[in-house]
Amino acid sequence: MAIHMYNTLTRRKEVFTPLEENRVKMYVCGPTVYNYIHIGNARPAVVFDMVRRYLEYKGYDVEYVSNFTDVDDKIIRAAQDAGEDVFQLAERFIEKYHEDTEALGVREADAHPRVTNTMDEIIEFIEALIEKDYAYEAGGDVYFHTKAFPDYGKLSGQAVDELRSGARIEVGEQKKDPLDFALWKKAKDKEIKWESPWSEGRPGWHIECSAMVKKYLGDTIDIHAGGQDLTFPHHENEVAQSEALTGKQMANYWLHNGYIQIDNEKMSKSLGNFVLVNELIEQHDPKVVRFFILQAHYRHPLNFNQELLESAASGLGRIETFIQNVQHRRKESANLGESEVWLNRMEKYKKRFIDDMDDDFHTANAITTMFEFVKEGNRYLDEANTSTNVLEAMLQLFEEWGRVLGVAFIPEEELLDDEVDTLIQQRKDARENRQFQKADEIRDQLTEKGIILEDTAQGTRWKRG
């Protein structure tokens, strides 16, 4: 089966066909760096990283670009409040973004452009739009003239008249039409600013992405992604700018992730219910947070609270325990040779996982497939005899699944410390002599060191708790 993905532009699931056969050009709108990222910012980072990984799994060479908005009103305000330099503040939070997302298993993009190092391209872009009469200057500001772009509204599915009735012209703006939006904003007194043909100022929000996409990926890209709230106006405006300039479709597939809610309420500063990633991963394994995000389909709303996260932790633990038990069994049991039945069964699960993922990156169903496999696999582990080939194929399968989902299910195989090894042997001797009190003392001793023992028919296995 081919990959099907829901395209906001057509409001349908479509078969994915890239521009070039084995190559995918993908752009994901990144954060405005004026604060630590919260769980809601983490969702697009995680789900589109998963999309990238799956495309690679399917054999595509993915070119992945994600920006940082490092100049805008919110950053300027945050810098003023903190008494900090705008550049320093942005730099600080970009570093934090990398730390937090790396913990969540998000791989670095091939390019992470910033507004501040795309300024020339942005200015050129605006000049070209003015030249083509899609934009006009007014009092040092430059606006995009939406009336000049007949397709305006096509991405968000909004009727232009409806939009216009809700739009407003702020005091101090000199737009010809309420729907027009700023490409360049003249600086107020002491604000940070750049030279331009129109005024000393800074770019509007939307133009950066258009300029970056063009600079790094070209006129038309395969996938453009971001949070669902960006559909309008941000992405609509990007489409208008880019397509007005090039006359070509900006992106063939538009992907938008759903919101995360906290206890069924929107996360907002006024409610004070922000959940910051850096605080969250102090209390929980970051892997759990990623697994939690992937347990829902990326377009669906996702509710968050501690209880739900713990539920996800238990589920992930079930998978990890299974893997550890497979590893133990592989070490302890003799090879019985091939097992056609089991190898075939695994092929079926492998295929099912792919079918799940082909269906609009349905990680919720893919994870269900994994759970069902774990159940069957556990039955296999209960059998008196197992085959090394099957056990190794199981580990291989979870290595693949873990790579696609960005969750490492397979722990590094650690060598037993000599000390632990000795103690386990001593306990074994004690048990064989029915000295259970002594055996329990040894187990308690190991428990204190974080080593959990489990006695099975194939010997004692252990894990770090």
Added chain:
RNA sequence: GGCGGCAUAGCCAAGUGGUAAGGCAGGGGUCUGCAAAACCCCUAUGCCCCGGUUCAAAUCCGGUGCCGCCUCCA
């Protein structure tokens, strides 16, 4: 008002025309010196409610409720 989404067990969540996946939590059992892990069984005569279409609806249509966007919020 316009656009879009969602309503399924105690909780989370699949399923989008053919008779309710999976996970968490809970109960019972098996295994074990004890434990842990695991396995087996049980937990929605019903998918917000009411109409309609159909041989057949959780799935389609109408209605209702909630939420998001239409404000430089992922």
